[in-house]
Amino acid sequence: MTIRVVVADDQPLLRTGFKALIVTAPDLDVVGEAGDGREAVRLARAARADVVLMDIRMPVLDGIAATRLITADEDLAGVRVLILTTFEIDEYVFEALRAGASGFLGKSAEADELLNAIRTVSRGDALLSPTATRSLIGRFLAMPSAAPPMDEAASRGLAALTDRERELTVLVSSGLSNDEIAAKLVLSPATVKTHVNRAMVKVGARDRAQLVVFAHRCGLAG
Numbered sequence: 001m002t003i004r005v006v007v008a009d010d011q012p013l014l015r016t017g018f019k020a021l022i023v024t025a026p027d028l029d030v031v032g033e034a035g036d037g038r039e040a041v042r043l044a045r046a047a048r049a050d051v052v053l054m055d056i057r058m059p060v061l062d063g064i065a066a067t068r069l070i071t072a073d074e075d076l077a078g079v080r081v082l083i084l085t086t087f088e089i090d091e092y093v094f095e096a097l098r099a100g101a102s103g104f105l106g107k108s109a110e111a112d113e114l115l116n117a118i119r120t121v122s123r124g125d126a127l128l129s130p131t132a133t134r135s136l137i138g139r140f141l142a143m144p145s146a147a148p149p150m151d152e153a154a155s156r157g158l159a160a161l162t163d164r165e166r167e168l169t170v171l172v173s174s175g176l177s178n179d180e181i182a183a184k185l186v187l188s189p190a191t192v193k194t195h196v197n198r199a200m201v202k203v204g205a206r207d208r209a210q211l212v213v214f215a216h217r218c219g220l221a222g
Contacts, residue, residue, distance in 0.1 A: 003122045006032040006047055008040035008063065009055040009084065014107075018053060018114075025115050035059075037066030044070050044079050050122050051080050054101070056092045064095050071100025071206060080121040080207065102209045124207040125177075157203035158218050165199040166220065172196060172208055173215035 007018045007030055019030045032043035037054075038061040044052050052070065056063040067081045083096045083104035093104050102121040105114060161169065171181045178196065182189045196208070205211040214220075 008034040037061030
């Protein structure tokens with residue numbers, strides 16, 4: 001199946017460059033271009049996008065606010081947001097993850113990195129660029145003002161996890177892939193995927209990135 005991509009960036013030249021690159025991949029297609037966050041949200045819905053490649057700094061509505069609108073809309077539950085940023089380690093990256101983004105990538109990334117990043121988030125996997133360490137999420141969420149207290153829904157989700165699902169949530173929060181978890185626990189990758197998917201459903205996580213955020217909020221991540 002072709003992955004449908006919306007490119008959102010306020011610089012026309014960059015949008016053109018991203019589109020030219022993306023359409024070279026046989027499994028990817030650009031179904032819309034947006035110059036601001038509000039247009040990105042509209043196109044995510046109208047073009048039935050799978051992934052929105054979202055710049056953070058845009059007029060009318062910035063990328064973080066646009067991400068928040070997309071991830072809060074039940075009709076757009078299948079849309080993943082991949083944040084593009086000039087500076088990979090900054091407060092905007094953390095805010096984007098809190099808003100529901102599936103990951104982020106620096107604009108200086110190589111062509112193959114970008115294409116693979118789109119594929120990764122479209123599968124529901126979390127994506128942190130190679131130069132951003134896994135501890136960044138945890139460090140940010142450890143700040144008193146960053147992660148809100150657990151609400152009733154989060155508490156119910158935590159209580160609903162089986163011991164195995166809780167164990168896998170911890171391992172996912174450490175950045176391990178399904179294959180790495182399978183090798184560590186001597187399970188099949190398919191079994192790991194099943195447990196992780198069940199955990200995401202129980203805690204209301206859209207994807208693995210949000211399962212990581214949940215783990216840190218609930219004190220499951222080390």
